[in-house]
Amino acid sequence: MDFLHLFASGKGLSPLGKHRWVRPSSFSTSTNDGISPADVFIKQSKAKISHDVLGGIRQYLMGHKSTITMAPAENCDILMTFPDTTDDHTLLWLLNQIRLGIPQIRIQIRQHKYTHTYAFFIASTFENLLRGAEQMGMQKAVKPRYGGGTRRFSCEEDDIYENIESELCFFTSQERQSIIKYWLDNLRAKQGDALHNIHFLEGQPIIPELIARGVILQMFPLHEQRILNQLMTSWVQAVCERQPLDDVCDYFGVKIAMYFAWLGFYTNSMLYPAVIGFLLWIFAESDQAGYFP
Numbered sequence: 207m208d209f210l211h212l213f214a215s216g217k218g219l220s221p222l223g224k225h226r227w228v229r230p231s232s233f234s235t236s237t238n239d240g241i242s243p244a245d246v247f248i249k250q251s252k253a254k255i256s257h258d259v260l261g262g263i264r265q266y267l268m269g270h271k272s273t274i275t276m277a278p279a280e281n282c283d284i285l286m287t288f289p290d291t292t293d294d295h296t297l298l299w300l301l302n303q304i305r306l307g308i309p310q311i312r313i314q315i316r317q318h319k320y321t322h323t324y325a326f327f328i329a330s331t332f333e334n335l336l337r338g339a340e341q342m343g344m345q346k347a348v349k350p351r352y353g354g355g356t357r358r359f360s361c362e363e364d365d366i367y368e369n370i371e372s373e374l375c376f377f378t379s380q381e382r383q384s385i386i387k388y389w390l391d392n393l394r395a396k397q398g399d400a401l402h403n404i405h406f407l408e409g410q411p412i413i414p415e416l417i418a419r420g421v422i423l424q425m426f427p428l429h430e431q432r433i434l435n436q437l438m439t440s441w442v443q444a445v446c447e448r449q450p451l452d453d454v455c456d457y458f459g460v461k462i463a464m465y466f467a468w469l470g471f472y473t474n475s476m477l478y479p480a481v482i483g484f485l486l487w488i489f490a491e492s493d494q495a496g497y498f499p
Contacts, residue, residue, distance in 0.1 A: 282314070283383045284390070286326040286425045296421060297324055299401050303412055307393045310334035311386060323423075330386055332373040336361055338385035339377070346376075378456055383427040390425070433457050 314327040345356045347368040369375045395406030455463035
């Protein structure tokens, strides 16, 4: 793997650049009283999911699936996709579980333009990410005037951390995705929770079980286009410049950064032997030409 693969071949890249996802109006259009069908479902299902409510919502969804609008894939950290056979009951049940169990995240439901499969576009606000970093015990850099180094993040002392004033720079995309995945992995079932023929034990993680059962097709983090554009300029297009290994490490991780650090060192180390070998080859060719006039 090299940097051209990371940027050009599509390996490891999110599918958003190649496919078009749309937001079905059935999940975003408000009813006459200003409440969306998904919100109605959530309010009604806090005690027990009603088959009558599900039936009404399903009819509403089927009646509005033909009116879908394009939606940009922005402000999304994790994408959760579902098989094309997923029914509305499954989507709404999982949406209800996530919104009740993890109120600090935001979910947008979108439908693939061509395959008509659904996906959850998951993100969170900066304030909730700060609380999540504290829950995880995430290490963050401390300002030099407070001693420097790193320290376990605390919301009570948030002013001592580097870049805390910038919502865009304080968390890397990897850190945001780690926090959201931590929340999703710790979403646990309550007593009596069931989805079709899947019966959950009390306290059982919901998302891993649904992935194992094939209800959730896949769940993966998305690339951040802003940082990719910066790396494209400072790394891919900068042929004779030093590699921005710190930026590569912050975005792709230590393993990828170590690989390209070794690749750069190996290439530079082979430069001098290559020049000497080329000169020796020229001299050898000239000597052989002298023996055979």
